[in-house]
Amino acid sequence: MEKTGLRADARRNRAKVLAAAEEAFAADGLAVPLDDIARLAGVGAGTVYRHFPSxxxxxxxxxxxxxxxxxxxxxxxxxxxxxxxxxxxxxxxxxxxxxxxxxxxxxxxxxxxxxxxxxxxxxxxxxxxxxxxxxxxxxxxxxxxxxxxxxxxxxxxxxxxxxxxxxxxxxxxxxxxxxxx
Structure with a gap:
């Protein structure tokens, strides 16, 4: 689900994080570290935390x-x-x-x-x-x-x-x- 009110680059980053997270969670469930998701998405861990607090x-x-x-x-x-x-x-x-x-x-x-x-x-x-x-x-x-x-x-x-x-x-x-x- 796309979050409204975000700048275009922030929406793109959020979408990349969600796609990477879906792939990572599909394989490993909740055991996957957030840093791995950030790496898969091609963004920094801070970007992940800005969109998702946990x-x-x-x-x-x-x-x-x-x-x-x-x-x-x-x-x-x-x-x-x-x-x-x-x-x-x-x-x-x-x-x-x-x-x-x-x-x-x-x-x-x-x-x-x-x-x-x-x-x-x-x-x-x-x-x-x-x-x-x-x-x-x-x-x-x-x-x-x-x-x-x-x-x-x-x-x-x-x-x-x-x-x-x-x-x-x-x-x-x-x-x-x-x-x-």
Whole structure:
């Protein structure tokens, strides 16, 4: 998310820091030092600190941006013609993308949604929940699954992908268990 009111060079530096942080956090999660992010961005550590007072603030900005993208994508799919197909494709895409990015994976799997603002997490859950409800309404997804169940299943799938990379068949087992037919 771009911060308004900044000079053009400051906006460019902030964008470079966010891009470098996304790459670094994807690989190493919160363990990556801020100096490494500054080096990746081609800026000094002071520039990073001017935009983000702590590593946690930078992490939150990166994660918030990605969670917002997931949310917007779900909202855009809410009126799709085939709610069941859209739900399962979206579920799989979120699992795949999040499992490749340690920061996003960490944020989605933490109890209470640490790593991104509560309202962003609530927005994501609501948008994903709408896809679930629409898929259930057409009989594509079991009716006894709610948003909390869906989150737990997503966390389980992320754990499978994280600790057993390439085990896509295990995620398919979960997806098959969600289906009514």
């Amino acid at each position: 590593k946690e603030a930078l992490f939150q900005a990166v994660v918030l941006e990605r969670i917002t993208q997931f949310t917007n994508e779900a909202r855009g799919l809410a009126a799709a013609d085939d709610p069941g197909e859209v739900f399962f494709e979206y579920f799989g895409r979120v699992i795949k993308q999040a499992s490749l990015n340690r920061a996003i994976c960490d944020a989605l799997t933490e109890a209470g949604g640490i790593g991104f603002k509560a309202d962003a997490g609530d927005d994501f859950r609501a948008a994903f929940g709408l896809l679930l409800e629409r898929a259930q309404a057409v009989g594509a997804v079991r009716a006894d699954i709610d948003g909390d169940d869906l989150r737990a299943l997503m966390v389980g799938c992320l754990a499978v992908e994280r600790y057993s990379p390439g085990s896509r068949h295990l995620v398919r087992v979960v997806v098959d268990g969600l289906k009514t037919r």
